[in-house]
Amino acid sequence: MSKDEIAVSQAPAGRPQTPLLDLVETPPDLRKLKPEQLRQLSDELRAEMIDAVSVTGGHLGAGLGVVELTVALHYVFDTPTDRLIWDVGHQAYPHKILTGRRDRIRTLRQGGGLSGFTKRSESVYDPFGAAHSSTSISAALGFAIANKLSGARGKAIAVIGDGAMSAGMAYEAMNNAREAGNRLIVILNDNEMSIAPPVGALSAYLTRIYSSNTFLEIRDAVRQLAKKALPDGLKKTAKRAESFARTLTTGGTLFEELGFYYVGPVDGHNVEQLVSVLEHVRDAAEGPCLIHCITQKGKGYSYAEAAADKYHGVTKFNVVTGEQSKAPAGPPSYTGVFAKALMAEAARDAKIVAITAAMPSGTGLDKFQAAYPHRTFDVGIAEQHAVTFAAGLAAQGYRPFCAIYSTFLQRAYDQVVHDVAIQNLPVRFAIDRAGLVGADGSTHAGSFDVTYLATLPNFVVMAAADEVELVHMVHTAALHDSGPIAVRYPRSEGIGLTLPAVPERLEIGKGRIVREGKSVAILSLGTRLGEALKAADVLDAKGLSTTVADLRFAKPLDEALIRRLCASHEVVVTVEEGAVGGLGAHVLTLASDSGLLDDGLKIRTLRLPDVFQEHDAPAKQYATAGLDAAGIVASVLGALRHNDVGAARA
Numbered sequence: 001m002s003k004d005e006i007a008v009s010q011a012p013a014g015r016p017q018t019p020l021l022d023l024v025e026t027p028p029d030l031r032k033l034k035p036e037q038l039r040q041l042s043d044e045l046r047a048e049m050i051d052a053v054s055v056t057g058g059h060l061g062a063g064l065g066v067v068e069l070t071v072a073l074h075y076v077f078d079t080p081t082d083r084l085i086w087d088v089g090h091q092a093y094p095h096k097i098l099t100g101r102r103d104r105i106r107t108l109r110q111g112g113g114l115s116g117f118t119k120r121s122e123s124v125y126d127p128f129g130a131a132h133s134s135t136s137i138s139a140a141l142g143f144a145i146a147n148k149l150s151g152a153r154g155k156a157i158a159v160i161g162d163g164a165m166s167a168g169m170a171y172e173a174m175n176n177a178r179e180a181g182n183r184l185i186v187i188l189n190d191n192e193m194s195i196a197p198p199v200g201a202l203s204a205y206l207t208r209i210y211s212s213n214t215f216l217e218i219r220d221a222v223r224q225l226a227k228k229a230l231p232d233g234l235k236k237t238a239k240r241a242e243s244f245a246r247t248l249t250t251g252g253t254l255f256e257e258l259g260f261y262y263v264g265p266v267d268g269h270n271v272e273q274l275v276s277v278l279e280h281v282r283d284a285a286e287g288p289c290l291i292h293c294i295t296q297k298g299k300g301y302s303y304a305e306a307a308a309d310k311y312h313g314v315t316k317f318n319v320v321t322g323e324q325s326k327a328p329a330g331p332p333s334y335t336g337v338f339a340k341a342l343m344a345e346a347a348r349d350a351k352i353v354a355i356t357a358a359m360p361s362g363t364g365l366d367k368f369q370a371a372y373p374h375r376t377f378d379v380g381i382a383e384q385h386a387v388t389f390a391a392g393l394a395a396q397g398y399r400p401f402c403a404i405y406s407t408f409l410q411r412a413y414d415q416v417v418h419d420v421a422i423q424n425l426p427v428r429f430a431i432d433r434a435g436l437v438g439a440d441g442s443t444h445a446g447s448f449d450v451t452y453l454a455t456l457p458n459f460v461v462m463a464a465a466d467e468v469e470l471v472h473m474v475h476t477a478a479l480h481d482s483g484p485i486a487v488r489y490p491r492s493e494g495i496g497l498t499l500p501a502v503p504e505r506l507e508i509g510k511g512r513i514v515r516e517g518k519s520v521a522i523l524s525l526g527t528r529l530g531e532a533l534k535a536a537d538v539l540d541a542k543g544l545s546t547t548v549a550d551l552r553f554a555k556p557l558d559e560a561l562i563r564r565l566c567a568s569h570e571v572v573v574t575v576e577e578g579a580v581g582g583l584g585a586h587v588l589t590l591a592s593d594s595g596l597l598d599d600g601l602k603i604r605t606l607r608l609p610d611v612f613q614e615h616d617a618p619a620k621q622y623a624t625a626g627l628d629a630a631g632i633v634a635s636v637l638g639a640l641r642h643n644d645v646g647a648a649r650a
């Protein structure tokens with residue numbers, strides 16, 4: 001029996017046959033293969049990835065587009081001594097399969113399983129964790145300069161997408177790259193897609209380079225250029241120089257001005273050619289090099305090729321039909337409710353405009369854009385710019401809604417403080433993915449926005465408890481011209497309430513009592529309200545009459561309501577989907593400033609724990625955090641030293 005037959009007979013039923021891939025546990029195994037075997041290996045790797053993601057869900061299109069690149073990079077470079085840094089990390093599934101994690105690849109993004117991104121704690125082959133974009137060149141530069149300083153060997157290779165290339169950080173890094181010399185290599189993985197089609201002049205520039213150069217037509221001119229422009233190491237052998245010349249054109253002026261040798265465009269699906277180019281670049285003697293690689297998002301899986309946006313991130317799917325599994329139809333998502341509410345506001349007010357930083361579908365603004373194309377601005381992955389751009393619009397009398405995920409707004413914090421809050425400009429922040437997000441894990445958790453926004457003078461910070469509240473809050477924000485205002489809502493469906501035909505304008509800083517009791521008061525902010533109400537049922541059944549308030553505003557606090565509840569209840573518990581420093585901290589500050597703690601009042605603040613919680617189902621994440629009904633009950637009983645505390649948690 002041949003090796004291949006052994007591998008085939010061992011492949012679990014229904015899995016792709018992968019005789020070559022079965023020989024590769026880690027990159028040193030890969031390097032034992034012959035160059036002519038790499039194409040088959042790539043095919044097998046692609047099949048394995050499709051099969052794995054079909055059972056886990058996750059990011060599909062990006063990984064499929066870098067299969068050949070992944071193989072070639074690990075084949076040519078001495079990873080992990082050479083540091084391979086994937087920007088975002090959502091395309092790193094093939095890399096994970098080749099770097100000792102194949103046995104766990106079908107645990108991707110599941111609780112206790114592999115992360116959907118690169119992670120230092122997961123593998124020595126992940127030298128730098130990511131998930132937010134456009135950090136790779138800076139990080140690679142750090143590795144390269146560290147090696148230079150210490151005289152260590154090893155290159156740093158950043159693989160960055162054309163979408164990620166829209167962020168300022170990428171240019172800030174390139175602006176400083178010259179000193180790294182040939183220790184730094186940037187692979188620009190240009191698939192002409194972000195999640196949505198990429199936007200802006202730089203994207204158009206990349207397309208121009210690509211479309212104005214075809215390998216064959218310019219071959220001779222290129223050969224000349226290669227001789228002139230390339231460092232000595234690249235001219236080593238005539239044969240190599242020729243194959244290299246085929247892939248080099250004159251288009252990369254911008255990168256050349258920034259001090260890079262520009263190499264490209266290169267066919268990112270031709271693994272033999274990639275190996276040849278990478279070998280030349282690896283052996284180059286001089287400065288940093290940027291290889292412009294043209295790939296196709298979703299490559300090799302027809303459904304993903306045909307709809308790169310829809311297959312960027314997928315649920316579990318049927319490999320044969322491409323059909324993604326759908327949860328049973330439930331209520332509309334908060335995102336959908338936000339988009340609809342904003343469109344209603346825009347119909348009423350021509351000054352309302354909407355901004356997204358490369359997340360039109362994720363934020364629901366794709367729908368807004370369909371209705372109001374001239375009032376929608378996708379600025380690309382550029383959250384900092386998005387916020388200051390919104391500030392400028394607001395200063396000129398427009399009513400901008402900046403729709404950004406909580407986690408990505410972190411990147412624009414100085415713009416929020418300096419450009420918006422200090423100038424008290426009425427920018428409306430629609431903060432999606434607030435709270436825990438599940439499979440994307442700690443990098444994408446919206447844990448900090450209340451903490452970082454409610455500390456800012458001038459800001460109004462609201463959290464929607466349900467979809468009806470969200471509609472009211474969007475309306476309230478639209479009408480709020482006196483300063484910045486934010487509304488946060490989670491990555492989930494609503495709870496099935498009928499949406500109001502006419503939204504209400506909420507009084508700023510006023511909460512509401514949802515259920516009146518006498519001895520325990522639960523002050524809830526956001527969508528934990530449902531769990532708070534369940535907890536109240538349990539407490540009531542134990543004879544602990546419970547009030548539940550939906551505070552609606554983390555800032556300004558409803559001080560009168562909080563004072564009243566503190567004065568009239570034995571235990572007060574705050575509940576929020578955010579880190580320490582949010583609602584609980586503000587309530588405690590109010591309570592201590594007002595002397596409400598002086599007479600034995602028991603306050604407990606329930607919030608996210610002081611750890612970066614790993615990916616898991618959101619309900620499990622919240623249970624772990626003690627932010628479910630059982631956790632709330634346990635906290636109340638603990639405060640009362642009730643002997644049922646353990647039972648509550650069980």
Ligand SMILES: Cc1ncc(C[n+]2csc(CCOP(=O)(O)OP(=O)(O)O)c2C)c(N)n1
Pocket residue numbers: 062065088090091131132133160161162163164165191193194195297357358359381383408411
């Ligand atoms: C700072 C930041 N903003 C937004 C995102 C969401 N996001 C993840 S991948 C992606 C598209 C990236 O496009 P590109 O770099 O071209 O990679 P591709 O998916 O095309 O391989 C976006 C917008 C992010 N991860 N980080």
Ligand SMILES: CC(=O)[C@@H](O)[C@H](O)COP(=O)(O)O
Pocket residue numbers: 059088090131195313362433437440491
């Ligand atoms: C990698 C990345 O940042 C996005 O693709 C993100 O995973 C999208 O998250 P949602 O699925 O919540 O829109």
Ligand SMILES: [Mg+2]
Pocket residue numbers: 161162163164189190191192193194
């Ligand atoms: Mg792209």
